[in-house]
Amino acid sequence: MKREDRKQAIMDLLVSNGAVDLDDLAQRFTVSKMTIHRDLDDLETAGVMRKIRGGGTIDAGTQFESDFRFRAQQDRDAKNAMAETALTLIEPGMTVMINDGSMAATLGARLPERRPLTVITNNAAILESLKNETGITLIATGGVYSAKFNGYFGMMTEAALTALRADVAFISAPAVSGLEVFHMNETVVRAKRAMIAAGAKTYLLVHHNRFGRTALHKLADLSEFDAVITDAKPDADSLTAIDQANLKLTFAVTQGIKST
Amino acid sequence: MKREDRKQAIMDLLVSNGAVDLDDLAQRFTVSKMTIHRDLDDLETAGVMRKIRGGGTIDAGTQFESDFRFRAQQDRDAKNAMAETALTLIEPGMTVMINDGSMAATLGARLPERRPLTVITNNAAILESLKNETGITLIATGGVYSAKFNGYFGMMTEAALTALRADVAFISAPAVSGLEVFHMNETVVRAKRAMIAAGAKTYLLVHHNRFGRTALHKLADLSEFDAVITDAKPDADSLTAIDQANLKLTFAVTQGIKST
DNA sequence: AAAAACAACATTATATTTGTTATTTTGTTA
DNA sequence: TAACAAAATAACAAATATAATGTTGTTTTT
Numbered sequence: 368m369k370r371e372d373r374k375q376a377i378m379d380l381l382v383s384n385g386a387v388d389l390d391d392l393a394q395r396f397t398v399s400k401m402t403i404h405r406d407l408d409d410l411e412t413a414g415v416m417r418k419i420r421g422g423g424t425i426d427a428g429t430q431f432e433s434d435f436r437f438r439a440q441q442d443r444d445a446k447n448a449m450a451e452t453a454l455t456l457i458e459p460g461m462t463v464m465i466n467d468g469s470m471a472a473t474l475g476a477r478l479p480e481r482r483p484l485t486v487i488t489n490n491a492a493i494l495e496s497l498k499n500e501t502g503i504t505l506i507a508t509g510g511v512y513s514a515k516f517n518g519y520f521g522m523m524t525e526a527a528l529t530a531l532r533a534d535v536a537f538i539s540a541p542a543v544s545g546l547e548v549f550h551m552n553e554t555v556v557r558a559k560r561a562m563i564a565a566g567a568k569t570y571l572l573v574h575h576n577r578f579g580r581t582a583l584h585k586l587a588d589l590s591e592f593d594a595v596i597t598d599a600k601p602d603a604d605s606l607t608a609i610d611q612a613n614l615k616l617t618f619a620v621t622q623g624i625k626s627t
Numbered sequence: 628m629k630r631e632d633r634k635q636a637i638m639d640l641l642v643s644n645g646a647v648d649l650d651d652l653a654q655r656f657t658v659s660k661m662t663i664h665r666d667l668d669d670l671e672t673a674g675v676m677r678k679i680r681g682g683g684t685i686d687a688g689t690q691f692e693s694d695f696r697f698r699a700q701q702d703r704d705a706k707n708a709m710a711e712t713a714l715t716l717i718e719p720g721m722t723v724m725i726n727d728g729s730m731a732a733t734l735g736a737r738l739p740e741r742r743p744l745t746v747i748t749n750n751a752a753i754l755e756s757l758k759n760e761t762g763i764t765l766i767a768t769g770g771v772y773s774a775k776f777n778g779y780f781g782m783m784t785e786a787a788l789t790a791l792r793a794d795v796a797f798i799s800a801p802a803v804s805g806l807e808v809f810h811m812n813e814t815v816v817r818a819k820r821a822m823i824a825a826g827a828k829t830y831l832l833v834h835h836n837r838f839g840r841t842a843l844h845k846l847a848d849l850s851e852f853d854a855v856i857t858d859a860k861p862d863a864d865s866l867t868a869i870d871q872a873n874l875k876l877t878f879a880v881t882q883g884i885k886s887t
Numbered sequence: 888a889a890a891a892a893c894a895a896c897a898t899t900a901t902a903t904t905t906g907t908t909a910t911t912t913t914g915t916t917a
Numbered sequence: 918t919a920a921c922a923a924a925a926t927a928a929c930a931a932a933t934a935t936a937a938t939g940t941t942g943t944t945t946t947t
Contacts, residue, residue, distance in 0.1 A: 369901095370937065389891085399939050404892070420891065420946075491758065498751065498772060507779050509769020509787050512758060519767050523790070527769050527783055629934095630904065649924085659906050664925070680913075680924065892945065897938100904933070912925065917918100 368396065374406050377423075381416055386424040442574055443473075445598035449572050450474040452596050452617055453537055456570060457481045464533035464562050465493060467518035467555060470572050471539050472496070479503060487531055489519040489558055506531070513554075520554045528561035536566025538592070542580040543573050543601075545608050546589045549582035556584045563587055571595045578605035589614055628656065634666050637683075641676055646684040702834055703733075705858035709832050710734040712856050712877055713797055716830060717741045724793035724822050725753060727778035727815060730832050731799050732756070739763060747791055749779040749818055766791070773814075780814045788821035796826025798852070802840040803833050803861075805868050806849045809842035816844045823847055831855045838865035849874055 368376075373396055380387050389407070393400045407423045410416045416423045450473045457463060462485040463478065465471050475493030478484055482502035488494060489508040497503050508531075510524030538559050542549040548571065550556050563569050571592040578601030589595060594615040600606060609616055628636075633656050640647050649667070653660045667683045670676045676683045710733045717723060722745040723738065725731050735753030738744055742762035748754060749768040757763050768791075770784030798819050802809040808831065810816050823829050831852040838861030849855060854875040860866060869876055 398937095400891090401893090401940080402938055405937085418892095491754075494751075494772070495755070498774070498777075505772035506783070507767060507769045507772065509767045509779070509783065512754070512765035512767065514758065517758075519769070523766070523769065523787055526790075527787065530783070530786075660924090661907080661926090662905055665904085678925095888947105890945105890947080892943105894943075895941090897940080899939090900935105900937070902933100902935070904931100906929105906931075908927100908929085910925105910927075912923105914923080915921085917920085 370406070373398075374410060377406060377410065378415065381423065381425045386419075386422060388422040390421070392422075442598075445574055446470050446473040448598050449574075449596050450477050453570065453572065454478075454480060456535060456568075456594075457484070459483055461485070461534040462487065462532070464488070464531070464536040464566050465490060466536075466538050466559050466562050467516050467520075468539040470574070471537060472517075474537060474572070485533075487528075487533055489524050491517045491519065508558075510558075516552070516555060518558075520558050524558050525561045528558070528565050531565055533562075533566045534568065536562045536569045537572060538563060538569060538587075539572040540586055541573075541577055542582040543571075543578045543589065543595075543605065544581040545605070546612055546614075547581075548573075548586040548589060549580070550584055550586045551582040553584050556586050559586055563591060568593045573597050575599040575601045578602055630666070633658075634670060637666060637670065638675065641683065641685045646679075646682060648682040650681070652682075702858075705834055706730050706733040708858050709834075709856050710737050713830065713832065714738075714740060716795060716828075716854075717744070719743055721745070721794040722747065722792070724748070724791070724796040724826050725750060726796075726798050726819050726822050727776050727780075728799040730834070731797060732777075734797060734832070745793075747788075747793055749784050751777045751779065768818075770818075776812070776815060778818075780818050784818050785821045788818070788825050791825055793822075793826045794828065796822045796829045797832060798823060798829060798847075799832040800846055801837055802842040803831075803838050803849065803855075803865065804841040805865070806872055806874075807841075808833075808846040808849060809840070810844055810846045811842040813844050816846050819846055823851060828853045833857050835859040835861045838862055 377387060377392060389400060389403050392403045407416070407418050410423070411418050416425050446469065449470065453474050454477060459481055460483060464487045465475055466488070467490045471490050472492035475488065475490060476496045478486055478497065479500045479502070482500070484502070485504040485506065486493070486497055487506045487508065489510060491512070494505065494507055497505050508519055508524045508527040510519030511521040513520050540548045540550055550559065569592050571589070573595060575597045589609065590612065594617050596617045599618065637647060637652060649660060649663050652663045667676070667678050670683070671678050676685050706729065709730065713734050714737060719741055720743060724747045725735055726748070727750045731750050732752035735748065735750060736756045738746055738757065739760045739762070742760070744762070745764040745766065746753070746757055747766045747768065749770060751772070754765065754767055757765050768779055768784045768787040770779030771781040773780050800808045800810055810819065829852050831849070833855060835857045849869065850872065854877050856877045859878065
């Protein structure tokens with residue numbers, strides 16, 4: 368097992384348990400404590416966890432859990448599956464709009480599979496990954512950089528989006544409750560709204576365990592989207608609400624795609 | 628001598644001679660021809676030169692010479708010296724505007740020395756290097772990405788700049804002739820002009836050997852700038868013209884700074 | 888006082904760089 | 918255009934550099 372794999376495994380344990388024990392990790396991976404110390408130091412420097420005496424923690428509910436560097440490590444399989452599904456909705460030649468977030472970044476990195484494309488985004492990770500791709504006309508919205516969301520936001524971003532139109536817009540969100548979509552940050556909400564308004568077709572990308580949650584600001588109604596892409600069946604209540612409203616839910620699974 | 632140093636040295640030879648000979652390089656660095664082959668392959672992949680039978684060339688006047696990856700390798704000492712001088716014009720708390728180009732990128736990377744700052748730029752290299760800096764409010768203009776200039780340009784960029792103001796704007800340019808400043812690309816010229824208009828103070832950064840040259844599009848008059856920063860005395864004709872017009876020329880030298 | 892964290896060094900493992908040799912390609916010219 | 922020589926490439930082996938890990942001894946924390 369290589370160092371990077373071990374660090375990823377520690378991340379997984381942190382995600383599921385919220386904390387890890389140093390002695391336990393050393394035993395589990397059959398390496399010395401010193402090595403685990405160094406792993407944890409790295410992860411701490413990267414800003415994805417905090418070292419405490421005898422181990423480490425992600426301090427659920429604090430800055431760490433909402434940091435993009437942490438979120439980028441989570442649920443990679445689910446994100447890849449959703450990206451796979453989203454790609455089927457994209458045809459070469461289209462103008463694609465794509466928002467902030469690590470889900471969007473996963474999709475963004477795979478957009479070259481459908482080139483040529485025009486890609487509009489405020490997502491710094493996507494700008495970086497598409498810069499050197501040929502056949503991609505890359506348009507940045509501009510705005511004030513947010514280290515927390517690794518993207519560009521604010522009045523400038525919204526103004527730029529007002530003047531643009533896309534064939535398809537992909538919006539990701541951390542919370543869906545009933546028939547409403549939520550996000551914790553007002554500035555981010557405004558950028559996402561502007562993108563929804565600018566897309567001829569709009570698709571929502573949500574991890575299945577984000578159904579039944581809310582956040583401070585309402586982002587949109589589910590009915591504003593042409594389809595919702597998720598990675599597995601959400602809880603029963605959400606499913607019922609969606610069915611009754613006659614909305615389309617698309618499931619992306621690692622071994623293929625099925626749809627209702 | 629390490630590989631990277633040798634490649635830089637090959638770049639220097641390419642800049643001064645326009646071409647290099649494979650056998651000569653192998654002898655000069657006392658390595659095998661195979662090693663030189665690999666160096667040249669790397670440089671070619673990076674897009675900074677072209678391999679030809681028996682050696683390599685930069686094909687002066689072609690795409691290669693104007694490619695940002697190539698330019699970024701050139702005159703690093705001069706660029707650092709000019710950046711040093713430019714930094715003396717920046718006070719903590721200011722809003723700094725800074726344009727595309729490798730000279731600007733060199734300065735951009737050192738802006739944290741004057742934090743806190745607000746930095747407005749369309750330069751992708753600067754966005755990347757300042758993203759993770761605290762105390763820097765980073766604003767991207769947005770626009771269409773240009774791989775050739777490694778920045779964002781176009782109507783969006785110009786519109787965004789129209790709505791912004793900065794305490795100081797740093798403009799770089801590849802050609803100054805008489806009392807006029809030039810650039811080969813119209814779109815780039817428009818972005819630079821918008822920045823000049825948006826800066827309370829504006830400074831021009833030019834390598835001394837770029838005096839006495841022209842390019843297709845006029846960018847500005849020298850008199851529009853509060854000062855011109857360069858790395859050494861330009862040719863006599865340019866110097867005379869500048870003196871007669873009573874403009875300020877600031878010399879940045881590696882061992883310190885002197886000014887006229 | 889005991890446990891954990893840290894620092895410094897030694898050791899091992901991995902990755903990178905380089906050279907050698909054999910093979911293929913390219914350009915030249917008879 | 919056939920044949921040759923030079924150059925380029927590919928494949929492997931050797932050397933070098935870098936990264937990862939463990940050990941030991943010291944310092945810090947509880």
